[in-house]
Amino acid sequence: MKHRGRHRRRRRGRALRAVLAGTALSLTAAATLISASQAQVTDGPGALRALDSPVARGELRLTGHRVPAAWLDRLSSAMGRPVGVDEVLGSAGRELRDAADCGAEERAALPVVPAATRAYCWDEADARGWRPGAVTTSAGAGEDGRWGGRRVIASAWTSGDGPGADGGRTGDAVPAATGRGLSRVAFVDADAPGRPRHVSALLVVPVDGGRDYRGLASPVSGMVWYRDKLLVTAGAGDRAALYVYDVDRVLRAGAGGDAVGRVPGGWSAHGHRYVLPAVAAYRPAAGGPRPAALSLDRTTTPDSVVAAERVAADAARPARLWRYPLGEGPAPAGPLAADRAGHVEAVEAYETRATGIGGVLARRPPGSGRGDWYLARAAGAPEGRAALGRQNGAGAEAVECGADRSRHCWSADAGSLAYREDTGEVWSQSGRMLFALPLASLDASLR
Template identity: 65%
Template sequence: MKQRGRHRRRRRGRALSAALTGAALALTGAATMISASQATVADDPGVLKPLTSAAGTDALRLTEHRVPAPWLDRLSAQMGEPVGVDAVLGSADRALRDADDCTAEDREALPVSPAATRAYCWDRADTEGWRPGAVTTSGDADEDGRWGTHRVVLSAWARDADTPGGGLARVSFVDADDPARLSHTSALLAVPVDGGHDYRGLASPVSGMVWYQDKLLVTAGSGDRDALYVYDLDRIQRATTEADAVGRVPGGWAADGHPYVLPAVASYRLPDTDGAARPGALSLDRGTAPDSLVAGERVSADGDRPTRLWRYAFSTDPARTGLPATDTAGHVDAVEAYETGAAEVGGVLSHRPAGAVRSEWYLSRAAGGQDGRGTLWRQNTEGARAAECGADRSQRCWSGLAGSLSYEGRTGEVWSQSGRMLFALPLASVEDALD
């Protein structure tokens, strides 16, 4: 029986590979047909320019605000003991489909070059009314690539404020132990209020997200006073009713129909000044000492200023697991910052190859105001280079929506999400496409 199971898996793997190859070939053909005004040259962002002035770096400073422990304890006392990631994965009852079972329309969201080597799509019924956001994995959480015994992908989704029920954000926990069979369930992101007697939903898109140690850091939209929220993955609460409401309701606790809710344990606020940089993309860099949280903002293609990229150091204090390092006043200062000419940055990744003296920065850029596909760039203080595809060497080879980038060091893969497609590809293939 085991041998037959392995044969079925090999056949399924070959089918998936063929589907992805066919999709890439079709998209490559489409890329060659893009008009010359779009296909041949994307705006070169040039070199990274170090940002060193006090005025420039002060705009990146965050101030930490911890949710009082009694608030969180009060929630737990009323909702029941918190659960961890294992319990959530044990109830994952929704499936993602392999790429060969996804529609051609969904697969159009995949990049042309470099091509995905693993891809899955979300069921329309599970995502109706929700927009995809950032991705992070257990490879960010722990260097061995696992959380306990599990390989996990976290996928963020948001609902617009003008939809029935108002704006909300959630995180889907994907059990990725078996690459041929991914399953998931979701937890609503929330913020404790009223001294911990209640909570509200996080009414914000999540364009950036990093799971580091036991904490999950997510970005907040421009309508929120805070730039980042932090969630403790050992403090996941079970909802006690399937009501569409959020928070305390007659007879229990609701999470808009989701089985779990994550109450924030901290947030980070921007300086109250013009020009403060709001993180839009996040990723983890283990090539620094200590590990660092990489951030980038999103400036529109018709904006009148450069885009800023920067990093914050994570704390090495055992009492502050998963949190950025602060000074005695609770400030988090950038330890490195740059300006780039790249606009519409949807994902940012910083990685220092073994033996290298500097980090390379990878930027996924959305199509912006132009139709068609986005671009993928590698940039440093000496220049920039884009991935190319098609007979005319178009640079518009990436997903048009250009989602976040997350690097898993154990497998060497970069994960991202575009539309209803969740996908991965080796960082080595990114390098090949750029070289």
């Protein structure tokens, strides 16, 4: 009885913190709107225009390349038995803080409208020297939206001061990166009692026949979790457009230090306990766009991955949105549906006048016959706030806030978007805040 009473008091405490957090978020949002200069309502991006020509579709083609199984086996043999994300989460010792326990400066990164209903912040020590990137969840990992019995959120981060890539070593099975920085994925146990616990794995690419690995020297702006694979975007300095990671192939790196790869006495991962080696990569067509944002759409048959490219506000051309089908069975070069030559074709594509796209979702409302595309995009607003809108073949709608009908209502950054069917929530992150809100509230805010 004493234990149950204590649990009830804890639940009441958490509920009270949630209420306080909501109040604090509302006050912060109101202060932001009052202090910001009046923002003019600009013309919206209008309706989507379908891209149906073979040439336009051909530019969106990807070609898959596997990392040889012998390479992966050699790496595992040297580093020890691979483990899965579920086992790794069992060792998670770091925690996120509830929004009520976060500072006002941190909470200022949250959306004004619609308001976040769940929000957490990363500890400063966990985020120092790293920039937030894409978010995805285990919603597509299984029918129940769980992995290893847990609801998991995957949060990508890129180092601003990590070592540069080596430009590729002889024998790389997948394209080598030429940019700087390192990328990691933090796996968050959203079902953990109390504060969500998390653990990170450095993203790496096997080299030298699997005798070593290099860091993925590329920011991760888009990411999708489907079954046992993560699809991760690669930046312009990389010959690959997407990398594929297997969440059941996490390896332990025991040596300390800032090095990445084999070191005297073991393996190092820039201070991380775990590495996640790429198992495949998708290379873009010559002159084709590189996905900047990704998300999973389970309203199509088969399930699909939607992508968006990011163009600047002063670009002389529109941005493109497109869709790749997912395979219904195991695929040697990754989860995307491919032909015998390893080519992946876009099954749907559009042009949009939206610029600065950082997040994309696509949904086909039951019985409507139309496809809606939700875009988070940098708007150049005061306070650095982004805009959130919805487009389809008929037109565009935007979230508005304040008496001036400002469209600068979204988070401080146009971050990636991920939808969970099992909870009806859209997840994103901005600054040190990881947050969620119902898709229904987003739809209700569109005008």
